[in-house]
Amino acid sequence: MAINLGDNIKIQGNLPIDYRYFNNLVPYTSTGQVDSIIPVGERFIGLTVNVNNVEYWYATGVTNGNLRLKINAGTLNDAKNGLSLSGTSVILGGSNLTTSTIIGDSRPIPVGIEYGGNYSATFLPNSLITKQYADAVATGVHPKLAVQVATTGNTALSGLLMIDGITLLAGERVLVKNQAIDTQNGIYIATGGTWQRSSDFDFTPSGETLQGTLIPVITGKTNGNTLWVLVSPDPVLSGNSITFTLFGTVTLTAGVGINILGSTVSVDGSALAGNYIDWSGTQFDVNTNSIVSGYTTLVDFGAYTGATQPILNVALTGACNGLSYSNRCVCLGGTLSQDTIVSGDAGTYDLGLTGLKSFNLGFDAVSTITDGDSNGGIRYAACYHPNYVDRSLVDKEYVDKKISGTTSGSSLYLLASPSTVEVGGMPALTPIYGCRIDKMLEKILVKYLAPSFAFFSVNVSTVEVGTTISGLKTFNWGFSNSGNVSGGTMCIWETNPVNLITGNTHTTPTISANITTKTFTTCGEEQRWYGSAKNTHGTQFNSTYQVVCALLPYYWGIVNAPGASGANRPTAASIVSLINSGSGIGTCHKVFASSDSIAATNAIDFNSTGSDYMWVAIPSTVSKKLKWCVTPSNCGFIDGTVNPGGNLFPDPAQEVPTAMGCTITSASPVWSKTYNIYISNKQSGNADPMGFVYV
Secondary structure, three states: OOOOOOOOOOOOOOOOOOHHHOEOOEOEOOHHHHHHHOOHHHOOOOOEEEEOOEEEEEOOOOOOOOEEEEEOOEEEOOOOOOEEEEOOEEEEOOOOOOOOOOOOOOOOOOOOOOOOOOOHHHOOOOOOOOHHHHHHHHOOOEEOOOEOEEOOOOOOOEOOOEEOOEEOOOOOEEEEOOOOOHHHOEEEEOOOOEOEEOHHHOOOOOOOOOOOEEEEEOOOOOOOOEEEEEOOOOOOOOOOOOOEEEEEEOOOOOOOOEEEEOOEEEEOHHHHOEOOEEEOOOOEEEOHHHOOOOOOOHHHHHHHHHHHHHHHHHHOOOOOOOEEEEOOEEEEOOOOOOOOOOOOOOOOOOOOOOOOOOOOOOOOOOOOOOOOOOOOOOOOOOOOHHHOOOOOOOOHHHHHHHHHOOOOOOOOEEEEOOOOOOEOOEOOOOEEEEEOHHHHHHHHHOEOOOOEEEEEEEOOOOOEOOOEEEEEEEEEEEEEOHHHEOOOOEEEEEOOOOEEEEEEOOOOOEEEEEEEEEEOOOOOOOEEEEEEEEEOOOOEEEEEEEEOOOEEEEEEEEEEOOOOOOOOOOOHHHHHHHHHHOOOOOOOEEEEEOOOOOOHHHOEOOOEOOOEEEEEEEEOOOOOOEEEEEEOOEEEEOOOOOOOOOOOOOOHHHOOOOOOOEEOOOOOOOOOOEEEEEEOOOOOOEOOOEEEEEO
């Protein structure tokens, strides 16, 4: 039966789904399954199927393998430039079609590529070095007395240990450079008990340890004959991170007939003996008795030449491929007729060119030089630095010296001996120049322990403004390397200067003397005493003891006042009475600081509870705006009116009556006696130290 539809009749509804869209009403499991189930004759361009709930279609053909992923109106056909296509997924991996790759750093503060640790000790000539390493070698060096050994890992700093294959002896210097806590690194003196830092690396006096400090290492399986440099930034202080990096290695390579044992180089004659040459143990001898045949005189060789010349005249008729022929003589020089290789038989033989007037190379294409055995490339036979011209190819040693500030254009170094240790019998700060590195080390390793003050003090304590010091005071001192102090050279004098003691024996560690009467009338005054002596070379060395400058008193305390927030708040007048009388409501304490600040390290520990008011009295001469802090993240300005909901400490000028310029009668008589009183707005519990700083 047929149904004919007129022109104005149509059937509405969704078009039917092709039965091939699913595999028995379920999605296909793969494109291969589609190709195997639907015959080619039933396929057509545009046929769409469902594979694992993703639509594929025959977009450009109907043969096996023509199914493509259907994405909106297009098809995902391929992935390029480092990507590839796997089913419906684009994955990383594939051919890179671009001609260059750029490394970018998209962080807010780009710093470029960074190593995950400090690899400077194993850098090779072609290694990409770090900025820290470059800064260290560019800043110059400050040599220290050599150490016996250097650590190779985290080390217990006590006992006579085995370090780098060497068992320590008491008193030997050790470079500690690999501690897990890097603030422990430095130079130590080995003992049977706990090690102590050496006197030239104990951060006293300030500035004795600097970035660029150079430390030679004498022995050790790994670190023997090496130089290490301190790369931590100045100032290098106790508690700071301390990092060392390898500066250089003194390497001696034994050639044929040479023995190297430690630092001793000797001749190995037994390796050179032979061919009628005998080695006696101290010299070479020609064994004439062994010469029984061969040509031994010039006449013999002349006869040989005459006998063979006619043969050569017939045999030699020309030369080619880089050689030339003239009058029965073959000479080096000519046009190459083929690619030519001169082989050293896998490193067995050398090729030498000596005595040339000039040596010229010309290339018409890209040329390369290959070091097949990693021997450091082409090297000069000697140091030619002084003769370099602008277009000379320079060697690594020349560049290293240019960077490190040592003498350029030669193999000589320019350094200075340490400031506290005499080396090679030379006074401290004597320049060491015009020496090769081995000679420089020889001078440094000659031990002369220059003496210095281990300590120097006088029994005068920190004083408050208005204090007078006078009378008999006791001076104490001690030396390092006291055996090298010249007898009868100990002297003590004052700032003025006034000589108190001269020519005292250095072996007496204490002495008393009357000091000049001194009254501290203003904040910032100082008084100093000096000690001096001479070493056995006649060089004077000094030490200083300084009385901390006169200080101003600050007062602080708490007042207990239970109740609602802000209730029963004390007045400035009650705080003044508490300071002057030392009794009354609450507690009162006194601290000292300069006229500019109370340092955070001298913070006030109120230790208040939830029913305590906190207060502090500041000299009124301090005009800068105050800021309080409990921790760096919990701080605020002192400002605003008296209001429990406002700032913790209000502006004293807002007090009624005012808390500005209050008179404190208990202060030193030379002080102005006027203070500004800061009282907390409300009761506040605070178990952490609170600092008052000036901004």
